[in-house]
Amino acid sequence: MNEENQEYNKSFDKEMWKKVIKYILRHWKVLLLLISSLVILSGLESVTPLLTRYAIDNYIESGSTDNMEWFIAIYFLVILIKASSIFALIYLAEKLFLEVSHSIRKDAFEKLQKLSFTYYDNNTVGSLIARVTSDTWRLTGIISWGLVDLFWGFFTILTVTTLMFFLNVKITLAVLGVIPLLLLVSVYFQKKILKSTRESRKYNSAITASFNEGIQGATTTKTLVREKKNLEEFDIKTEKFKSAAIKIAVLSALFFPIVSALGILGTSLALWTGGVMVFGGIVTIGTLSAFISYTQLFFFPINDLARIFANFQMAQAAGERVFTLLDANVDIFDHDEVLKQYGLVKASDNVPKLQGNIEFRNVSFTYTKGEQVLNNFNLKVERGQSIAIVGETGSGKTTIVNLACRFYQPTSGEILIDGINYQDIPLMHVQGNLGYMLQTPHLFSGTIKDNITYGNLQATQEEIEHAAKLAEAHDFIMNFEKGYGHTISKGGGGLSTGQKQLICIARAIIANPSIFILDEATSSVDTHTEKAIQLAIGQVIKGRTSFIIAHRLSTIRQADRILVLDKGNVIEEGTHNELIANEGHYYKLYTSQFLEEQELEILN
């Protein structure tokens, strides 16, 4: 709500428009053609009344239709070109619109692939989607068609004024006399309408929010018996919205007749002054009729100016949101030294295999929101070792993994991979050697095969099956009618959570990473699948440096080393047996965890 309010109060944002123009100029050929078609169209539209004038003066007044076939031919030529230019203008305006929005979307998406997770922490997925889709759409749509309106209006006024002056100066001056009045009225009304529009938008989003809460909180409302009061509160909002909407409608209902009355004033001024001149023989009846048409053609774009202005304001608001994304700072990138040494390394490049020795050296880390998560953290992991990290929410488990993946970089201190500070090697060398498995299994829509080969796009069918077998996934995959070709739709496509996890493991295996990250799920799966997952995890961590954020005891026990974290510090460290013998924090955690697992097993 607040955001919307601000949007419409902002004044002209020059910087933003400069950037928009740059995008439009990428398609300058289309723009040029578009402007040409507009020049032709407005020119022809201004010529049409002259044809009528010619017909009246030359045929009707003289009473003969000699050479009329020429007139007919010209008339048809004119309307044919006019129709073609209308075709061209819609074609080109839409082309410009679609091309520019495609360009912006492309750039925005590419940007999103580079932005660090700090950015994602501060922006919801919903708002990012809106920026790439609807905001971009609105911005480019309004601009393309706004340009059409502006250029068309400009050329029409220009040619009509020129032609009118050419026909008769005195009548023209009389007609133009109406303009200042018209502008005054326009500005006055549009200001008022804009203000009410802002207000109604505010109420509109409040109503949507109320519907949202009303639906999501329906059960709560029922248990608290608040239906009546809810409706009363809702009624206040709808009443305000209704009043604002009526106000806008009444204002524009008042505005348009006044404007068209002013247009008629122009027409009658033309009729009056022009009529007198017809008697005097100064102008012909044909000229007078042309003037009457011109007054209407002339006022149309002026009436429209206010609407175009309001649209541009809306485009500006959308544009500002789009460009905050396009201009956002990428804070994890290869610095100049790295670029000099390695050149530009892209995600699709083949990267050298890392060994997987990882060392955290005096690492401190603070999220942008201010809370320090790690303070002078030290950790050395040998290649091939598996590390289980346990601890409560907020103890820093995920942060350590995020730093190891270089999703974030240390605020101070350094992280070494194979003895080199990882900021001194290309980002892709690090991330190209990673395997990752998330708490909630993330599959893409597509076939099972697509999802497994996501780990290695060049994998052969044999490699795929091999990975699936290692991940204990082959058997259930073959149970699907289409086997590896089984489609996973948005809903999950008949796969259980456990099965999805197994596919994720296969995906990680096929990537053959040096470093493997497992952010384990807490969700319970049946014992059979649980066993399969354990076996598969055992396969994937074999011979790789791995970090496991573990919840299941069976997983924890598989690790070479267990770190118990509390508030960013390692408070206990060792193997499972050592730690149990210690009877410290791990022991407590283990027992309570064990308890919960056992209990759930009994209850269900």
Place this chain on the structure above:
Amino acid sequence: MKHKKINLLLSFIKGNRRNYIIAILFMILATMTSLINPLIIKLAVDSVIDKQPVSLTGVFLSMFNNIGGRDVLINNLWILGCLLILISVFNGIFNFLSKKYIAIVSERTAKNMRNKLYDHIQYLSYSYHVKVDTGDLIQRCTSDLDKIRRFISQQLMEIIRALTLISTALAIMLSLNVNLSIVSFVVTPIIVFVAFKFFKFIKIKFKETDEAEGKMTTVLQENLNSMRIVRAFAKQDYETDKFNKASKKFKETDFVVSKLMAWYWGATDFICDVQLGAILILGTVWATKGLLTIGTLLAFMAYSHNMIWPIRNLGRVLADMGKASVSLNRISEIFDEIGEDIDLESGLTPKINGEISFDHVSFEYEEGKPVLNDVTFHIEKGQTIAILGGTGAGKTTLVNLLVRLFDVKSGAVTIDGINVKDINRKWLRKKIGIVLQEPFLFSRTIKENIAFSNYNATEEQIESACRVASIYNVIRHFDKGFDTMVGEKGVTLSGGQKQRVAIARTLLNNHSILIFDDSLSAVDVETDAYIRDQLKKNLHSTTTLIISHRISTLKQADKILVIEKGMITQQGTHYELIREQGLYKEVFDIQSSLQSDTTKGGETRE
């Protein structure tokens, strides 16, 4: 079916029908007055400027002569100018009144619809809300509703206007010149037909565009949601490629529509110009032969010009009416769902002491899948009852039946001996407080959330409820204390904090029966115990039901119910149950075999 939908629409408009008719009448008047000006111009051109005989009849002729006829007007052309303006003023006033009234009608109707929808949704059954797709429902309440509003305020008016315009203009034109009228109307049906067919056809294309856009958005959404996977597998380039393809596909699909649009507008413009050309050329030819005057020709040109847009638009509006009908359908579907408690005033409103009985209660949500099976138990007033059971065992269903979120199908649930089916639902829920496992907090301040159902609560009452729920100090620590906003625009509360706020919210009403539906699950054991202790001190006469699987919680209850697969398998006190074989003892054994007192499961107390 169709009839029913129209009735629904009429019920929304109800109370505004008179205004609607006024709006339509004014619009007809406005349309008619807009057709007078070309006649005045004709008069000016023909009978004043030129020397044609006056073609006026009746009143208008005598008016013309009263002014002084051509002789006066020729020297005072301003009179006709003023007449033009006067007509425009009338036209403006009619237009204004029509738009004003239609705005009143449509906005009132929209408000009516919003309120009715909102209220209806509130009263829809619990089972509806469990399965409903929130996004879809909101869309129905907002954009579908807006489509209907636009149908009332624009589309219908547009159709009436176009028809008035065509028929009136046709009448005038016929009276002026029959032959030219025929020429003028030859293409009209063609254009309406072409427009209608075109916009019907293009709908299919629009759908394809929507699908292409949907696919693109899915790629984007999946990418953003799986960003860690994308990065960890270094698939940025692959993803970019995938998105570019989808974006390009969308661009191209949409461009197909654009091209069709370009063809349509270009072609119809041409047809209209041919029409104007035919009038101009044939009119000129006939004028040279003296069959019609210049003024008549100009009037015809003006009429045709004015009609082009409404006629081209008519086909489009007709084609678009389908959309409004679909929207109306989607809204009427909501109203077709039967809400609970059609008449809220019926039923008993007894004083509730808190004695609860389940007597051979069975229940199933879906046919053949019983959730509760012959459940019988009894709770005395003031007792504390704990319920233990696994996921899907039927615990929550027990609670739902008690407050009539669902109604019992066989057997009976009674409170103080009265069957709950006979008790007014609202009354029942007012007397029974429930704290849900995942309570919903509204995006308001914490204070407003707590006083959500008891808006007259004093500061002290709120604070004391918060102290009992052990959330007081947490709230105090927020920057704005009790005035801190909850949700997107304020603080994000953890699961345990939400549960405690919800407990405070429920406590603010004095209930005879309190139910905690696993609503301390995200709170750590110590805080759990503290809250229960506080409750006991404050609410000794309240019957309390606690669903939990913490032995420490269960064991303090006066009675424990163990529920498995919809059946009560054990009931008794802690000491009774640990002496018999069963689920309770199994759970107890594990918990006691390990030092349960030191367990950490949730958040520590403030």
